[in-house]
Amino acid sequence: MPSLPVEVLLGLYLGLLTGIVPAFVAGSLGFLVRYFTGVTLPGFGVVVLALSIASVQGGLLGLVEPTIAQSPRLLVAVLVVLMLALYAHNQGDKLGSELPRRLSLTSLRQRTLSADVVELVGSVGQVTVRPTGEIHDMEGYPPLSADLRRTLKGGSWRLPADLPLSELEARLEERLRTDHDLADVAVAIDERARATITAAPPSGGLSRRVPAGRRAVSLTTLVPTGLASGDVVSVRVGDRSIGGTVVSARTETDDEIDGDDGSSGPADAVAPDGGADPEPAPAAKPHAATAGGSGRVTIAVPRRDVKPVLEAESPRLVVRSRGTSREFEALSLVKREGYAIRRLTVGPIGATDETIAGTDVTVLAVRRQGSETGERRHGWVFAPGIERPLEAGDEAFVAGPDDAVEAFAEAIAQ
Template identity: 80%
Template sequence: MTLPVEVLLGLYLGLLTGIVPAFVAGSLGFLVRYFTGVTLPGFGVVVLALSIASVQGGLLGLVEPDIAQSPRLLVAVLVVLMLALYAHNQGDKLGAELPRRLSLTSIRQRTLSADVVELVGTMGQVTVRPTGEIRDMEGYPPLSPDLRQSLKGGSWKLPADLPLSELEVRLEERLRTDHDLADVDVTIDERARATIVAAPPSGGLSKRVPEGQRAVSIATLVPTGLARGDDVTVRTADRSIAGTVLSARTEIDGARAEATDGETTDEDGDPTASLADGGEAEADSTPSAKPSTATAGGVGRVTVAVARRDVKALLETETPRLVVRSRGTSREFEAFTLIKRAGYVVRRVTVGSAGVIDDRASATDVTVLAIRRAGSETGGRRHGWVFGPGIERRLDAGDEVFVAGPETPTETFAEAIAR
């Protein structure tokens, strides 16, 4: 045969017998580099590829005297070696670039894209907006049209220096608070677009009545700024009754300003228009969204939770007067003030995968105040803080901790566990 034909036949035979050696060489190159960090020698790749190709050629009946003595064999060997060396090089490169420690925790620690972050002073924030339709959560009634539209048109500003998993948790908490949702699940992508699955509120009034108490609605003069959760005293002709505000509503110049999320009351001004027993009654209407948080003041109606023994006296009074009781100074702010006054600092740190704890510094100077875990204790999601756990408890990668102590040891400790 002519030389061009021999070359073509050699290319054909090389491709036919070189696929398996190339696959084996690429796989071995990847495995050796990934697990040992060492590159497989090229000479070993050549010997391995020729061995596999000769065995495969014998099985295919390609090793014959006329083939062994023709130029096509040399061309076929060169093709096999080039395929094997190329596959080995690509496998070695993949083994060097692929992360060696890949966990679900590291996958969840995704962050936002830089072009969606807004700088406000020295801090970054991001505006999260919903994408697509607001879906109903399985096992719950469908959302009302007003609530669905309110969620779809909403936007929420959150810190931009948090991983997406933490942003999802914070947005879920905010939606539960703002709209009183029974349950909600949020997924946020790198472009700050949120996919929301929500369940409507259930039992709007009755679930807020503490066990053993009853809710009573009265018509009275409502102080400006009164909101749900305020501690009040209702003064009657002969006694004072302590209670907690469940809802309040006033009417100013014919415009209704509500501080509730949708309880039903009569319009005739009856001071005892509604009565609910804690744990036994359900609200008649389902709120679509949470309106303003405080009243505008003036004549209106207030629903308070009181002890059962005080219900009769409250229902019989004709001119009840409402007095708001002081809650005093926030204990949280007092605690931080005392910490700063002692010369200590408080830091919030996420434990890294390679975090190392300095036992001497942590045992003598730094105190772990709280831990929020990301492991099996919380179902893979960081829900709930464990307060005062003690430093002897092991810290795992992905955990969030609040630590306190002198500034230098605390900063050293935070840098060590954040690696």
């Protein structure tokens, strides 16, 4: 008769060999029962089921070698079978409780961030999104420059944490496109706020800023301090005044600050002891404001006014006022009356007309959720004239007294 250690090893081998099928059956039953009924399968039933299935296999094995029934390896094999069956049942029950009952494209699209990466700033949650891996080149476009690739890889962006990942991706794409003049960009953000960025370098930056039907004209004149791309100006040519939009501006003072005149800046810096190269000068931002003084300005003007501007000997530049932003004026008037404006997301139950009518809250705008993917980048519907009641997942801007807005937010969040 083999020794006890050999019997234990044989029992472990037989238990693993025999316990595969009972463990699979126990795990499957545990998952199905918990997923469809919400009830955990009793452990005693799992033990009886596993022993029943294992006895069939053990009986077949006993016909081949009857001495197994009188050896200690049988007890070890039974223990291994029961442990495997109970473990598989526990994992199946856990999977059945965590798996969503209704899985759709909308729920997959509306994934949110993990709670571990959310930072509370006052009462508002924010998240810092950082790139992960390399910055990929977009197919069909030239590769990114080394400086731009390094800038994107080392960047970080703070965004609201209460938005779904699809909305965070859209906002980060818009910010990257605006900050770096990218021709195109695609961003994918995971639950840990790690962004995978695919970008295309700027192409035709000047031509893209010239509106259709206009021409870009450069002139040398006295540039006002603070002039930047996008400002509306008038060019005084004799008795005429020609309006246009600034596309780019550069002055002699800006060149001196950047070290382009040879008198200062990193261009003439001496390497420190040890032979290390000086740090390169930061690249000039295309939309930065000028320091003022003599310089050159590129203005987008109508085609009929190109010749008069080019023939002018001493044109004068006058910056025109754009006026006050109407959006800020409207917001200040609402707050002056003691009302609060909040952006809310409707909960699973939704909000009926009775819920809205029973409060002093006014729904200003609603962004409807897409029927298939939950896409909500566009589609704001402004009140009055909302076609249907608020449904689960819709976003809404509401206005009203503070207490009424708080009560309405609690009502629709349920």
